[in-house]
Amino acid sequence: MNLTIRPRRLRSGENLRKMVRETRMDPSSLIYPLFVREGSGIKEEIPTMPGQYRYTVDTMGEKLESLQNAGVTSVMFFGIPDAKDEVGSGAYAANGIVQQALRRARKDFPEMYLITDVCMCEYTSHGHCGVLHGHEVDNDRTLKLLAQTALSHAEAGADMVAPSDMMDGRVAAIRSTLDEHGFINTPIMSYAVKYASAFYGPFRDAAGSAPSFGDRKSYQMDYHNSREGIKEALLDVEEGADIIMVKPAMSYLDMVAKIRQEVHVPIASYSVSGEYSMIKAGAALGYIDEEKIICETAASAFRAGCDIYLTYFAEDIAGYMAEGKIG
Numbered sequence: 296m297n298l299t300i301r302p303r304r305l306r307s308g309e310n311l312r313k314m315v316r317e318t319r320m321d322p323s324s325l326i327y328p329l330f331v332r333e334g335s336g337i338k339e340e341i342p343t344m345p346g347q348y349r350y351t352v353d354t355m356g357e358k359l360e361s362l363q364n365a366g367v368t369s370v371m372f373f374g375i376p377d378a379k380d381e382v383g384s385g386a387y388a389a390n391g392i393v394q395q396a397l398r399r400a401r402k403d404f405p406e407m408y409l410i411t412d413v414c415m416c417e418y419t420s421h422g423h424c425g426v427l428h429g430h431e432v433d434n435d436r437t438l439k440l441l442a443q444t445a446l447s448h449a450e451a452g453a454d455m456v457a458p459s460d461m462m463d464g465r466v467a468a469i470r471s472t473l474d475e476h477g478f479i480n481t482p483i484m485s486y487a488v489k490y491a492s493a494f495y496g497p498f499r500d501a502a503g504s505a506p507s508f509g510d511r512k513s514y515q516m517d518y519h520n521s522r523e524g525i526k527e528a529l530l531d532v533e534e535g536a537d538i539i540m541v542k543p544a545m546s547y548l549d550m551v552a553k554i555r556q557e558v559h560v561p562i563a564s565y566s567v568s569g570e571y572s573m574i575k576a577g578a579a580l581g582y583i584d585e586e587k588i589i590c591e592t593a594a595s596a597f598r599a600g601c602d603i604y605l606t607y608f609a610e611d612i613a614g615y616m617a618e619g620k621i622g
Contacts, residue, residue: 313619318598320612320622322366326410326563327609331355331396332375343497344568345575347607349375352392352399359404365613369408371457371605372396376418382426383418387444394451401452410484411448413441413458413469422506424460424514432514434462441465442472449478457540459486461514470535484563484603485536488524488550491515494543494569521550528554536560538603543567545592548599555600563603564596571607586611590621 305315330341330349337351350358362370374393376385385391393411400409415437416424425437437460445456456473458465466485473481491512516523528539537560541550544564551564570592578585589608596604606612616622 318594320593320597320604320616322609322613322616323368324597324603325367325609325612326369326371326603326605327362327367328373328412328565328605328607329355329358329370330373330375331392333377333392341497341500343500344572344607345579347571352395355396355400356403359400359407362610363404363407365610366617367609367613368406369410370400371410371412372400373412374417379418379420381420382440383415386413386415386418387440387447389447389450391447394447397448397451397453408454409452410455410457411445411453413445413448413456414460415440415444416460416506424511425462432462434464434514437462438465438468442468445469445483446472446476446478449473449476449481453481455482455484457484457486459489459542461486461489461511461516464534466531466534466536482537483535484538484540485531486542486565487528487531487536487539488541488547488554489515490518490524490543490547492518492543492546492567492569494546494567497568497572518546521553524550525554525557528558532558532560538563540565540605541601543570544596544601544604544606545570548595551596551599551601561602562600563605564599564601566592566596566604566606566608568607574608586615586620590615594621 306312332349332351334351335353338354339349341347372393376392397409400407414424416422421427423432425432441458441460448456458469466483469483539558539560540563541547542565544566551562555562574588577583589611593604593612
């Protein structure tokens with residue numbers, strides 16, 4: 296057959312396939328989410344997330360060193376306090392668990408890039424992401440506490456803060472507070488497009504952050520909507536967000552692609568706990584090839600347009616990149 300154009304020509308060998316690859320990745324684009332709890336000498340596996348652990352400040356160095364050796368130089372801290380209250384005071388306490396972790400990591404791993412999740416849900420007795428007024432989250436009262444939390448993280452050594460609460464106006468409140476206190480160069484990575492998703496289930500077990508009543512649908516986004524997500528992203532950029540995040544990743548890569556066309560800041564996507572646990576469970580049953588699925592899902596996020604990928608598989612992916620299996 297006389298075919299002038301044969302797309303298969305560029306697929307004929309591994310070297311050629313890598314040469315013409317459209318999507319390229321590097322370990323520097325990966326962020327590992329790290330759970331830190333109060334106490335000492337503890338490393339406890341999370342039952343719903345096999346292979347993931349809650350660490351105390353004195354044991355987390357083991358994981359940070361392993362990540363650094365693999366080429367993963369960015370982590371995001373999630374704190375698990377012993378005590379909770381109505382206003383989540385542990386989130387912004389000077390000696391809160393995240394603040395302790397930041398100071399220790401800054402001292403022991405000065406080359407690591409330290410990011411913090413800024414939210415109230417792990418610290419409130421009711422498990423919601425802000426201060427309550429009756430059974431509703433009071434948006435505007437919560438803003439002050441979120442800004443106070445972000446400031447306390449920056450003061451403890453955070454390189455970047457990442458508000459995940461989905462309160463209206465929180466990026467502006469945090470930016471203003473950081474700037475007023477001299478942290479003009481601390482970037483904000485906003486969970487701008489965060490859907491109310493069933494994919495978060497294992498995380499809520501890991502962090503003990505499930506709401507004690509109701510759900511979070513009044514502040515997290517309805518998963519039927521895409522134009523609303525674009526609106527949220529544009530608003531947060533206008534308020535000063537330096538990076539926009541889409542969460543979850545796997546079922547929402549259409550949003551990554553759409554927002555990539557609308558904003559001119561880096562885009563992150565978060566491969567959340569449910570995605571991780573589904574892969575681990577399927578692999579344990581022999582239904583899927585874990586390594587290949589990890590590589591494929593990661594590549595799909597970057598192909599959709601994300602620049603940064605938060606994933607519990609960060610260390611594995613870095614290893615696969617080093618072996619030439621992805622990237």
